[in-house]
Amino acid sequence: MQALYYVGPEQVEMRETEELPLAEGESRVRILATGICGSDLHAFHGHDARRQPPLILGHEAAGEVLEGPLAGKRVTMNPLIVCGHCEYCISGRQNLCANRTMIGMTRPGSFAETLTIPSHCLIELPDSLSAEAAALTEPAATALHGVNRLAQYLSRPLSEARVLVIGAGAIGLLTGLILRHKGVRHLQLAETNPLRRSTAEAAGLSTFDPREETPPTDSFEAVFDCVGSAPTRDMAARFIRPGGAIMHLGLQDNEGGLDTRAITLKEVAFLGAYTYTSTDLRATVDLLDSQALGPLSWVEVRQLEQGASAFADLVAGRTPAAKIILTP
Numbered sequence: 416m417q418a419l420y421y422v423g424p425e426q427v428e429m430r431e432t433e434e435l436p437l438a439e440g441e442s443r444v445r446i447l448a449t450g451i452c453g454s455d456l457h458a459f460h461g462h463d464a465r466r467q468p469p470l471i472l473g474h475e476a477a478g479e480v481l482e483g484p485l486a487g488k489r490v491t492m493n494p495l496i497v498c499g500h501c502e503y504c505i506s507g508r509q510n511l512c513a514n515r516t517m518i519g520m521t522r523p524g525s526f527a528e529t530l531t532i533p534s535h536c537l538i539e540l541p542d543s544l545s546a547e548a549a550a551l552t553e554p555a556a557t558a559l560h561g562v563n564r565l566a567q568y569l570s571r572p573l574s575e576a577r578v579l580v581i582g583a584g585a586i587g588l589l590t591g592l593i594l595r596h597k598g599v600r601h602l603q604l605a606e607t608n609p610l611r612r613s614t615a616e617a618a619g620l621s622t623f624d625p626r627e628e629t630p631p632t633d634s635f636e637a638v639f640d641c642v643g644s645a646p647t648r649d650m651a652a653r654f655i656r657p658g659g660a661i662m663h664l665g666l667q668d669n670e671g672g673l674d675t676r677a678i679t680l681k682e683v684a685f686l687g688a689y690t691y692t693s694t695d696l697r698a699t700v701d702l703l704d705s706q707a708l709g710p711l712s713w714v715e716v717r718q719l720e721q722g723a724s725a726f727a728d729l730v731a732g733r734t735p736a737a738k739i740i741l742t743p
Contacts, residue, residue: 416431416432416433416434416527416528416529417429417430417431417432417527417528417719417720417743418430418431418432418471418523418526418527418528419471419472419473419526419527419719419720419722419723419741420432420468420469420470420471420526421455421458421459421466421468421469421470421471421472422468422469423461423468424459424460424461425459425460425461426468427459427472427722427723427726428723429719429720429722429723430469432471432527434529434531435523435530435531436531437482437483437531438531440533440534440535441483441531441532441533441534442480442481442482442483442484442485442486442531442532442533442534442537443480443481443482443483443529443530443531444476444478444479444480444481444483444490444492444529444530444531444532444537445478445479445480445481445528445529445743446476446477446478446525446527446528446529446530446743447477447478447479447489447546447550447742447743448476448477448478448546448547448549448550448716448740448741448742449473449475449476449477449525449526449550449719449740449741449742449743450473450475450476450550450551450553450554450585450738450739450740450741451473451475451722451725451726451729451738451739451740451741452473452474452475452553452554452585453584453585453586453665453666453667454474454666455472455473455474455519455726456726456729456730457666457667458470458472459472459726459730460730465520465521466519466520470519470520470523470524471519471523471524471525471526471527471530472519472524472526473518473519473524473525473526473527473741474494474517474518474519474520474524474525474553475494475525475550475551475552475553475554476491476492476494476525476530476550476553477489477490477491477492477540477546477547477549477550477552478490478492478525478529478530478546480537481529483534483537484534485534485537485539488539488540489539489540489542489546489549490537490538490539490540491537491538491540491549491550491552491553491696491700492518492532492536492537492538493536493537493538493691493693493696494517494518494519494524494525494532494536494553495509495510495512495515495516495517495536495690496515496516496517496518496522496532496533496536497509497512497514497515498512498513498514498515499535501513501514507692507694508692509692509693510560510689510690510691510692511689518530518532526719526722526741527719527743528719528743538552538696538697538700540700541700541704543704544700544703544704546742547711547714547716547740547742548703548704548711549700549703550740551589551703551711551714551738552696552699552700552703553691553696554585554586554589554738555589555593555699555702555703555708556690556691556695556696556698556699557586557589557664557688557690557691558586558589558590558593558641558664559593559691559695559698559699559702560688560690560691560692560695561590561639561662561664561688562590562593562594562597562639562662563695564662564686564688565637565639565660565662565686565688568660568684568686569636569637569659569660570658571636573594573597573598573599573637574597574598574599574600576599576601576635576636576637576659577601577634577635577636577637577656578594578599578601578602578603578635578636578637578638578639579602579603579604579605579630579634579635579637579638579639579651579654580594580602580603580604580605580638580639580641581604581605581625581638581639581640581641581642581647581650581651581665582604582605582606582640582641582642582647582665583604583605583606583608583611583612583614583615583620583622583737584611584641584642584737585737585738586641586664586665587604587606587615587639587641587642587737588604588611588614588615588618588620588713588737589708589737590639590641590664591604591615591618591620592618592620592708592709593702593708595619595620596702596707596708602620602621603621603622603623603630604620604621604622604623605622605623605624605625605650606622606623606624606625607624607625607626608732609624610732610733610734610735611732611735611737612624613735614713614735614736614737615713615737617712617713618709618710618712618713619709625650630654632653632654633654633655633656633657633681634654634656635654635655635656635659636655636656636658636659636660637655637659637660637661637662638651638654638655638659638660638661638662639661639662639664640661640662640663640664640665641664641665642665642667643663643664643665643666643667643668644665644667644668644670644672645668645670645671645672646672647665647667647672648663648671648672648673648674649672649673649674651663652673652674652677652678652683653674653677655681655683656681657681657682657683658681658682658683659681659683659684660683660684660685660686661678661683661684661685661686662686662687662688663685663686663687663688664688673685713735713736713737713738714736714737714738714739714740715734715736715738715739715740716739716740716741716742717739717740717741717742718741718742718743719741719742719743721741722741725739725741
């Protein structure tokens with residue numbers, strides 16, 4: 416089969432490779448659509464020691480089951496492979512499983528014609544949901560998990576809060592769309608890339624360039640940092656109101672920028688959210704199928720063999736698309 420391999424820093428290439436044999440309890444899935452995640456870009460730069468080349472990246476996928484209990488069915492998948500018996504799995508927080516592995520990290524991912532994955536990771540899709548839309552399940556579930564987690568820490572309903580989303584990439588845009596769906600009326604997205612700002616505006620979200628326009632300090636009850644860099648952490652701490660909550664979703668770097676004095680004096684809840692639970696994924700399939708997030712015109716679809724140019728365009732900020740989806 417053909418697969419897009421990460422072969423070293425700043426290098427991906429198409430290769431012919433053998434399909435893996437099926438292990439007990441696994442299914443083989445023909446990939447119909449698979450998205451490029453920010454973590455794939457992080458690995459592409461050589462910044463993720465967990466993803467060692469040569470490796471087939473990719474974990475945001477939809478496909479058709481070729482072999483396994485759901486043979487012939489269209490599915491999306493939970494890329495996290497968990498043990499099912501640790502305290503986190505038993506309590507419903509499978510995303511924190513201490514024994515977890517992951518496609519596109521510890522085993523071959525979805526930038527290929529097919530992959531193998533434990534059958535319990537598969538989620539059947541409704542006929543009305545396209546493969547390209549279903550490939551957004553994983554990033555949208557990440558956003559939904561973060562939104563739901565932050566909402567628990569506010570003293571008033573999230574819909575009544577003034578909310579800032581930092582970053583209008585895929586996670587930031589999806590976070591904004593989910594917040595709008597949940598009734599948030601006072602919502603702004605901060606984004607420096609004019610192409611991404613135009614994409615978010617076309618999706619019906621209000622944006623600003625934080626280099627040119629700065630809201631007053633203490634402006635928002637809730638801030639979602641969907642970049643995760645030193646400057647955005649600093650921005651979050653400045654703009655959060657006393658008693659508010661910051662959700663740190665991005666993982667761009669770990670180089671400081673967190674004003675712990677401001678967080679302490681303003682009694683702010685600073686939260687992290689890692690991926691999603693199985694419940695989040697299933698809820699997200701329903702959300703996408705209902706078209707609650709609006710038109711997905713901000714998604715760009717390319718062929719898998721165009722993967723190298725897709726990575727290059729994302730790194731250079733040359734595309735207005737918040738998400739590029741590859742189709743084998």
